[in-house]
Amino acid sequence: xxxxxxxxxxxxxxxxxxxxxxxxxxxxxxxxxxxxxxxxxxxxxxxxxxxxxxxxxxxxxxxxxxxxxxxxxxxxxxxxxxxxxxxxxxxxxxxxxxxxxxxxxxxxxxxxxxxxxxxxxxxxxxxxxxxxxxxxxxxxxxxxxxxxxxxxxxxxxxxxxxxxxxxxxxxxxxxxxxxxxxxxxxxxxxxxxxxxxxxxxxxxxxxxxxxxxx
Amino acid sequence: xxxxxxxxxxxxxxxxxxxxxxxxxxxxxxxxxxxxxxxxxxxxxxxxxxxxxxxxxxxxxxxxxxxxxxxxxxxxxxxxxxxxxxxxxxxxxxxxxxxxxxxxxxxxxxxxxxxxxxxxxxxxxxxxxxxxxxxxxxxxxxxxxxxxxxxxxxxxxxxxxxxxxxxxxxxxxxxxxxxxxxxxxxxxxxxxxxxxxxxxxxxxxxxxxxxxxxxxxxxxxxxxxxxxxxxxxxxxxxxxxxxxxxxxxxxxxxxxxxxxxxx
Numbered sequence: 001x002x003x004x005x006x007x008x009x010x011x012x013x014x015x016x017x018x019x020x021x022x023x024x025x026x027x028x029x030x031x032x033x034x035x036x037x038x039x040x041x042x043x044x045x046x047x048x049x050x051x052x053x054x055x056x057x058x059x060x061x062x063x064x065x066x067x068x069x070x071x072x073x074x075x076x077x078x079x080x081x082x083x084x085x086x087x088x089x090x091x092x093x094x095x096x097x098x099x100x101x102x103x104x105x106x107x108x109x110x111x112x113x114x115x116x117x118x119x120x121x122x123x124x125x126x127x128x129x130x131x132x133x134x135x136x137x138x139x140x141x142x143x144x145x146x147x148x149x150x151x152x153x154x155x156x157x158x159x160x161x162x163x164x165x166x167x168x169x170x171x172x173x174x175x176x177x178x179x180x181x182x183x184x185x186x187x188x189x190x191x192x193x194x195x196x197x198x199x200x201x202x203x204x205x206x207x208x209x210x211x212x213x214x
Numbered sequence: 215x216x217x218x219x220x221x222x223x224x225x226x227x228x229x230x231x232x233x234x235x236x237x238x239x240x241x242x243x244x245x246x247x248x249x250x251x252x253x254x255x256x257x258x259x260x261x262x263x264x265x266x267x268x269x270x271x272x273x274x275x276x277x278x279x280x281x282x283x284x285x286x287x288x289x290x291x292x293x294x295x296x297x298x299x300x301x302x303x304x305x306x307x308x309x310x311x312x313x314x315x316x317x318x319x320x321x322x323x324x325x326x327x328x329x330x331x332x333x334x335x336x337x338x339x340x341x342x343x344x345x346x347x348x349x350x351x352x353x354x355x356x357x358x359x360x361x362x363x364x365x366x367x368x369x370x371x372x373x374x375x376x377x378x379x380x381x382x383x384x385x386x387x388x389x390x391x392x393x394x395x396x397x398x399x400x401x402x403x404x405x406x407x408x409x410x411x412x413x414x415x416x417x418x419x420x421x422x423x424x425x426x427x428x429x430x431x432x433x434x435x436x437x438x439x440x441x442x443x444x445x446x447x448x449x450x451x452x453x454x455x456x457x458x459x460x461x462x463x464x465x466x467x468x469x470x471x472x473x474x475x476x477x
Contacts, residue, residue, distance in 0.1 A: 066371075085219075086219060089219055089220075089223060090223060090226065090227070093223055093227050093229075093230075094227060096230040096339075096343075097227055097228055097229070097230045097339070097340065097343060098324075098332060098333070098335075098336030098337075098339055098340055099333050099335040099336035099338075099339050101333035101335055101336060101369065101370070101371075102324070102330070102332055102333050102336040104328055104329075104330045106327075106328040106329050106330060107226070107227075107328050107330075110226055110327070110328065111222065111223065111226045111227075114222045114225065114226060115218070115219055115222045118218055118221075118222055119218060122218060125218070
């Protein structure tokens with residue numbers, strides 16, 4: 001039975017003598033740890049196009065409709081499935097209240113962000129959901145939703161950055177990965193892209209690697 | 215996971231049942247309407263909508279009646295509810311106004327929260343949910359909202375769509391439609407032009423001629439529809455530029471042309 005000490009300390013970890021903020025940090029760090037070597041990168045090509053390159057322990061997942069496309073990366077298949085389930089949940093709700101046509105990038109972004117934040121901050125849930133999302137929409141926006149609910153929004157056409165990343169919380173891994181991603185092929189050349197993906201897979205010893213064109 | 219996900223979902227979007235605050239708005243205020251049901255102001259009405267070359271044309275008569283009395287002959291029955299959507303209602307005035315208000319509120323709420331306008335189908339579905347909620351939950355011993363509505367407009371994708379909604383909560387997608395007590399008479403005129411209406415081949419002038427003629431026919435025979443000789447119909451068009459109401463003088467010219475031909 002968890003012992004109540006101070007505000008909100010009701011999780012199982014309270015038995016370790018941790019305070020609320022410490023528990024929260026441990027929960028967040030543990031989730032980041034699980035995404036340490038899982039990533040999805042977006043490589044910008046030309047003015048409004050690009051491709052995703054994803055790697056990790058398990059195969060990433062994709063979801064798309066007529067308004068947006070979404071890439072889901074996570075530390076395990078169970079968590080990726082939970083991420084997909086969240087998207088389907090809001091899709092189903094909007095379909096019954098309004099219409100499938102109203103299932104826009106901003107709707108799913110708002111829900112995912114709020115859910116991930118609440119999931120992380122709810123100390124009755126012992127483990128945070130370690131999934132992150134990339135969303136691209138018909139207006140050429142690129143959304144990044146991080147595991148703590150933080151959102152990054154960029155217009156693909158107007159941004160100066162060429163590489164965007166979610167996941168990859170291991171600092172050393174991230175640094176090296178970003179360095180490698182900057183050397184990525186700058187044209188849609190299937191062979192070159194596959195070769196590049198294979199090189200990354202070998203270099204970082206990643207079990208799974210995949211590419212998605214937009 | 216599910217309970218937290220559902221709670222967050224409820225904070226992001228309303229539920230399709232009456233536990234949602236949005237769909238409960240105004241709930242319960244119509245319970246006493248049976249007391250004098252026949253005396254309540256209602257728009258017997260003929261409202262029609264069809265697709266034409268540049269979008270959708272709405273036309274409506276101007277009469278509001280209560281029992282045997284005519285309460286108004288300058289009612290506007292077609293209204294703009296979003297930048298590219300208009301709605302026309304027949305039935306109880308109070309219910310029509312309620313539906314329009316809720317829809318306007320929902321439209322602006324969705325646009326400001328998600329930066330995208332609601333699709334016409336989304337708006338139609340929302341009214342359908344509202345009607346069903348009234349019938350099933352809020353006022354289960356009545357017939358629900360006593361309205362018929364036609365909603366039409368342009369989607370984010372640029373498609374024009376028309377939906378017909380009944381107070382019980384049924385939804386039909388149409389190329390041309392008429393609602394209200396004058397439906398049978400007006401529909402005859404629209405059906406004569408079925409080929410042009412389905413092909414959206416009429417220009418604005420031709421469309422106005424068809425619409426006014428349909429309302430004229432309804433006004434001749436239907437007690438709830440105003441005669442075009444007494445009250446000039448109200449016409450609105452939804453085009454890529456938005457919703458525009460045709461000036462009464464211009465509609466009057468069409469009315470005169472039709473009346474000339476009739477005599």
